[in-house]
Amino acid sequence: MRIIRFFNKQNIPALAAVTEDQQVYPLPYTDFLDLVRTADRQGAVPLALVQNEMASSQPLEKSYQELDLLVPIEAPEVWACGVTYERSRDARNYESSGVKTDEITFYDKVYVAERPEIFFKSTAARTVGPNQPVFLRSDSNWQIPEPELGLVIDQTGRILGYTVGNDMSSRDIEGENPLYLPQAKIWKHSCSIGPAIRLAETVENPYQFEIICRIYRGGQKVFEGSATTGQLKRKFDELVSFLIRDNQIFDGTVLLTGTCIVPPNEFTLLDGDRIEIEIPGIGTLTNPVKAQIPTAQKVS
Template identity: 30%
Template sequence: MSLQDDTALWLGRAWLPDVKGPAVVTVRDGQLCDVTSRAFPTVSHLLDADDPAAILRDLPGRALGPVGDIADVAPDPDRLHLLAPCDLQAIKACGVTFARSMVERVIEEQAAGDPARAAEVRARIGALIGDSLRNLRAGSPEAAEVKAALQAEGLWSQYLEVGIGPDAEVFTKAQPLSSVGPNAEVGLHPISTWNNPEPEIVLAVSSTGRILGATLGNDVNLRDVEGRSALLLGKAKDNNASCAIGPMIRLFDDGFSLDDVRAATLDLTVTGAGGYEMTGQSSMAEISRDPADLVAQTIGRHHQYPDGVMLFLGTLFAPTEDRDEPGQGFTHKSGDVVRIAAPGLGALVNTVRLSTECPEWHFGVRALMANLAQRGLV
C-alpha cells in the first residue's frame, strides 16, 4: 500500500519552504494536504484530541501537490518534503522484545562487541536451545526453562532478564523533533565498526496512553558499542540522525487496527556498492510481548508523557551472514540504502552515512514554537 491509497487515513508532517517550518499533513484524493490550524498546530495536539481519526477527516486542508511526487523528495530546506511524522512526542524504544533476537544481544555481550567471536558463541547457544525460542512468551514457564538452561551453561545475561522476564526494556531512542524522515540520511556514530539496521513498527500513543496508529522506524543499532557494555546503550542508540521514522502515521480506524500491527511482517532490503544486497524480515507474530503490554509498561501512572509517545516495538531481525571477511558478519557501509516496508504502512527509505556527515539537527522545540508563533498558530 502506498500513501496514495485512499482507504488509509494518513497523518504526517511536511516541510514548507515558504514559511521555513513544518505543516501537519494528510492525504486526500492522492494529494498531500496541509491541515495545520490554531487548534492543531502539531501532530501531538491532534493525537491528543478525543477522536483524532474523525477530526482529521473533517479538518479543512490546502492541497500541496501529488503525494507520490512529494514522498520521493530528499530533505532540502528549499523544497517541499516529508518529515518524520511526529513532533513533540517522546521517542522511546523497547529492546529485546523478540526472544530469538534476544539471543543476538546475548551473543554481542558474550563476544564483547567482537564479531569474530560471535560465531563461536552463536554455535554454543544454538546447540543448547535449538528452536525453543520460536513464539516464546516473556514470563511464561517455558521462558523460565530457557533462562535456566542458559544460566546453567554460564550464559546468563542481563538481556535474558528483559527478553523473557516480566519487565520490558524501554529506553529513550531520540529527542523530540530529532528523528529523520523518509529519504533522509540516517547516521552511524563513527566509533562503530559493527552495526545494522533494525526494522520496526512504531506506535503513535497519546498522552493518556491510547494507541492511535502506527508507522515504520529504523532503530539504528551499533552492535559493537552496546556489546561492550549495556551501559553504553545511550551512546549506541541516540546520535545525530540515528533514528528514522515514517513515511506517515496510519491512524487506526475500521480498516486498520492494532490487530493488523500484531500480524504485520516487515520486509528489509539493504543495497550497497558493487551490487550488494541483503534482505530480511521481521514478523510481529513472533513478538514475545504484546504491543499493548509494551505501551502499558512505558506510559501510565508510573510515568507520564504530556506530549505523547512514539514507541518502537523492537525487531526480530539480526543479520548474521558475512558481508566481507568470513566470521565478521554484516555491517553497514557508507552509502547503503535501507528500505523498510510493510503492508498497510508504506515504505521508509534512508541512506546510511556517519552521524558526523549527516546534516546537523538544529530545528528543536524552541525553533518550532518560534516558527508557529510567527505564523500565528500559537
C-alpha cells in the same frame, strides 16, 4: 488513513492525509497533535475530522512520495523496547559472547520476565525523517539498522497511531558490556521515524503488520529480511503500561516495539549505504547512511 508532514509550496511545514489509493489531501491543522486534540475536544476520533476535511477539498496534484516529507511528528521523546522477539534475543546473546551458546543469559531472562526491557532512545533533535541521513558512530565497527513498528502515544499511554522506526544500533558496543547500552543506542541521527502515521482507529489488528528491511550498497541490494508483528513476544498495551509506570511522558511520544530483523553477524553498515524499512499500510522509511567525523578530529 495515514497522516504526513511536508513542506508546502511556501516552504512551511503542513499536514496532509493520504488515502488508500494514494491521494493526498491537505489538512488545516498545525501538526498531528493539533488534529488529535481537536478531535478530543469535539468528542470524535481523528479519522472523522479528516474525512470531513476531505469531503470539502481537492487532493494535491503530487503523490506523497513526490513531496518533501518531514518527520510525521516531532516526538519530544522516543523510547524503545529490546528483546521482544526471539530473533533479537539470539542476536544479543551472540553479541555478548561471540558464539551461539546454550547457557542462560540475562537476555534470555528478560525475554521471559514479566518486566520488559525499555530504554530511552532519542529526542526530537536527534531524530530524523524520510530521506534524511542516519549517522554511524565513529567509535563503532559493527552497526546495523533495527526495523521496528513505532507506537505514537499521548501522556496517558493511549495509542494514537503507528509509524515506521529505525533504531540504529552499535552491536559491538553493547556486546562489550551491557552497561554501555546508552552509548550503543543514542547519538546524533541514530533514530529515524516516518514516513507517515497510520491512525490507530483504522487498524483492525496491529499484530498483522509486515515489516521488511532492505539495505543497498553501490546500487545493489546486499540484505533483505522480513517479519511480522505477530511474532512479538509481548502485547503493545503491556509495553506501554511499563513505560508510563511511575514515569512522566509527553503527548506525541514514540515507543519503538523491538526488532525481529537482524542482518548476518558478519554484516555492518557502511558510509553510503541506503536503508529501506517498509511496513505495508504505513509506508517506506528510506534513509541514506553517513559516516561522522570523529569528535577528536573536528576543527572548532
